[in-house]
Amino acid sequence: MPIITVEHLSKHFKVYKRRTGFWGSLSSTVSRQHDIIRAVDDVNFSLERGELVGYIGANGAGKSTTIKMLTGILVPTSGHIDVMGLTPYRHRKENTRRIGVVFGQRTQLWWDLPVIDSFELLKHIYEIPQNLYKQNLKFFSEMLQLQPFLSTPVRRLSLGQRMRCDLTAALLHNPEILYLDEPTIGLDVVAKEQVRQFLRQINAERQVTVILTTHDLNDVEQVCQRLIIIDSGKIIYDGGIDALKERYGKTRMLIVDLAQAYSDIQLEGVDLTRREGNRIWLAFERDTISASEVIAQLTALYEIQDLTISEPEIEEIVRRIYEMGVG
Amino acid sequence: MIKKYLTFTVKAFQRTLTYRFELWMELFINVLFMLVYVYLWKALYTGQTSVEGYDLKGILTYIVVSQTLLTFTFTLRVARIIEEKVRTGEVVTDLMKPIDFQLMTLSTAAGTSSHTALFNMLPKFLLFYGTFGLSLPPSLLTLLIFVISVVLGYVILFSLEFIIGIFAFWLVEIRGIYALVIWGLSMLFSGYFLPLEFYPTFLAKVAAVLPFRAIIYFPTAIYTGQLMGRSLITAMLIQLAWVVVLVGLGRLGYRAAFRKLVIQGG
Numbered sequence: 001m002p003i004i005t006v007e008h009l010s011k012h013f014k015v016y017k018r019r020t021g022f023w024g025s026l027s028s029t030v031s032r033q034h035d036i037i038r039a040v041d042d043v044n045f046s047l048e049r050g051e052l053v054g055y056i057g058a059n060g061a062g063k064s065t066t067i068k069m070l071t072g073i074l075v076p077t078s079g080h081i082d083v084m085g086l087t088p089y090r091h092r093k094e095n096t097r098r099i100g101v102v103f104g105q106r107t108q109l110w111w112d113l114p115v116i117d118s119f120e121l122l123k124h125i126y127e128i129p130q131n132l133y134k135q136n137l138k139f140f141s142e143m144l145q146l147q148p149f150l151s152t153p154v155r156r157l158s159l160g161q162r163m164r165c166d167l168t169a170a171l172l173h174n175p176e177i178l179y180l181d182e183p184t185i186g187l188d189v190v191a192k193e194q195v196r197q198f199l200r201q202i203n204a205e206r207q208v209t210v211i212l213t214t215h216d217l218n219d220v221e222q223v224c225q226r227l228i229i230i231d232s233g234k235i236i237y238d239g240g241i242d243a244l245k246e247r248y249g250k251t252r253m254l255i256v257d258l259a260q261a262y263s264d265i266q267l268e269g270v271d272l273t274r275r276e277g278n279r280i281w282l283a284f285e286r287d288t289i290s291a292s293e294v295i296a297q298l299t300a301l302y303e304i305q306d307l308t309i310s311e312p313e314i315e316e317i318v319r320r321i322y323e324m325g326v327g
Numbered sequence: 328m329i330k331k332y333l334t335f336t337v338k339a340f341q342r343t344l345t346y347r348f349e350l351w352m353e354l355f356i357n358v359l360f361m362l363v364y365v366y367l368w369k370a371l372y373t374g375q376t377s378v379e380g381y382d383l384k385g386i387l388t389y390i391v392v393s394q395t396l397l398t399f400t401f402t403l404r405v406a407r408i409i410e411e412k413v414r415t416g417e418v419v420t421d422l423m424k425p426i427d428f429q430l431m432t433l434s435t436a437a438g439t440s441s442h443t444a445l446f447n448m449l450p451k452f453l454l455f456y457g458t459f460g461l462s463l464p465p466s467l468l469t470l471l472i473f474v475i476s477v478v479l480g481y482v483i484l485f486s487l488e489f490i491i492g493i494f495a496f497w498l499v500e501i502r503g504i505y506a507l508v509i510w511g512l513s514m515l516f517s518g519y520f521l522p523l524e525f526y527p528t529f530l531a532k533v534a535a536v537l538p539f540r541a542i543i544y545f546p547t548a549i550y551t552g553q554l555m556g557r558s559l560i561t562a563m564l565i566q567l568a569w570v571v572v573l574v575g576l577g578r579l580g581y582r583a584a585f586r587k588l589v590i591q592g593g
Contacts, residue, residue: 013592072423073423074590096425106415106417110338113338120338124334125331
């Protein structure tokens with residue numbers, strides 16, 4: 001039985017148009033025209049307990065709108081959401097007790113108070129029993145090494161330290177689902193790795209279901225088992241990361257340094273995608289032509305100094321999907 | 328349940344300690360203003376024994392008590408805090424918690440204000456009390472009623488600010504409404520400026536139908552003994568009625584704001 005079920009979920013916003021000019025603004029105050037923005041448009045997916053899912057999409061694709069509906073602070077225009085048997089916007093308070101939410105861009109900790117005070121506040125807000133609170137606090141402060149700055153005011157923490165505290169804050173009440181909205185934004189490599197490691201661990205050890213939105217596809221590649229890509233409000237991919245690579249990652253790239261600048265380069269089954277001086281980029285489909293065949297053609301016609309083959313990175317695949325849609 | 332909100336009060340009280348320098352400066356400037364005000368009234372009373380039932384000691388007591396209570400008005404930043412939360416989207420974080428937004432805001436404000444009462448208002452008052460030989464309330468019971476009336480007045484002030492803050496869900500900028508209600512109407516009709524007995528009849532009539540006199544004038548007049556017996560009971564009933572009405576309006580406003588937020592997004 002899935003922990004989250006989303007069926008035909010849509011959220012449309014009315015955006016009022018303002019006409020320009022004096023008469024325009026005058027008529028706008030009398031009668032307003034509006035456009036309908038389909039922020040989320042007929043989205044379907046379901047998550048099993050303990051899944052770790054990356055929810056990605058370009059800016060404005062509908063990620064945050066979906067998360068807001070799942071957490072109950074946005075009412076869908078149509079469709080059905082079931083989170084742990086609850087309808088989030090109808091059972092908002094009940095739902096909030098059982099979920100944890102982290103926004104990378106803002107903190108839920110009290111800025112001027114020592115970290116530990118915010119944790120204590122949360123203990124009372126969620127009515128966490130004292131022994132559970134102590135146990136969880138111990139667990140998270142060991143795992144995330146919070147001890148050195150537990151009594152430091154939040155405003156004096158580094159971004160990485162603050163994020164570790166925010167993760168703890170979201171998990172103190174043992175939520176079943178953790179929603180993360182860009183948790184690694186602005187973090188350095190080490191701090192990012194710490195967050196990823198932590199997410200893998202709480203998912204494995206505590207069976208917390210995690211939904212993660214991010215622009216850093218390394219997060220997805222290293223943390224998630226499953227990837228959902230949303231674009232213009234519609235889900236365009238839902239599946240494993242390896243399957244994504246398999247499906248869309250067939251194009252390989254051969255980067256060649258030629259001995260001289262040949263004016264015309266013509267090869268069978270190969271696209272010249274870029275050229276910079278003597279360096280050329282050749283794209284070819286893995287199942288149409290093999291790398292050795294491409295190289296054989298090349299060496300027969302031109303003099304080569306150096307070459308490298310690159311496998312498509314997840315980043316590159318997703319960029320292509322954003323740009324061109326699913327082909 | 329109560330404990331949950333009390334924690335907000337305690338933490339907000341602690342948080343206030345962070346800005347000690349600011350607090351000292353605030354107190355210093357308050358004291359200067361009050362001094363000027365007290366000397367102004369002393370000068371005005373030269374050659375007068377009593378005006379509208381206030382003798383010099385009476386008017387000075389009124390001025391110092393009302394000026395002290397006014398501290399709540401300019402240190403309570405509820406409207407601005409809500410506006411800020413709406414603007415930054417932080418309000419969403421609050422809504423994602425199993426708490427009541429209005430109660431949370433009130434209990435947090437109460438924490439900050441108890442600190443103000445204890446470390447700003449009380450010392451300020453005692454300083455002026457000692458220096459100018461002011462009067463005490465007629466009886467210990469009156470003092471107790473005065474404290475209750477101050478709390479009721481505080482909740483009225485809070486509710487007004489809360490309602491103004493809620494406008495931020497619809498308006499980009501609430502400074503205009505804030506200035507009108509808090510710096511305009513409230514200053515004029517709360518009785519901090521003058522005892523309301525001094526007002527021309529038509530202004531006194533306007534003051535009587537507005538909630539502002541319940542913030543400062545009623546508790547102050549209870550302290551000075553101006554309101555006693557039946558008129559005291561009436562005053563407190565009026566305060567209670569305003570508490571019910573304004574807390575209720577705040578709740579309705581907040582519900583409407585929440586409906587707007589969940590339908591139109593943040």
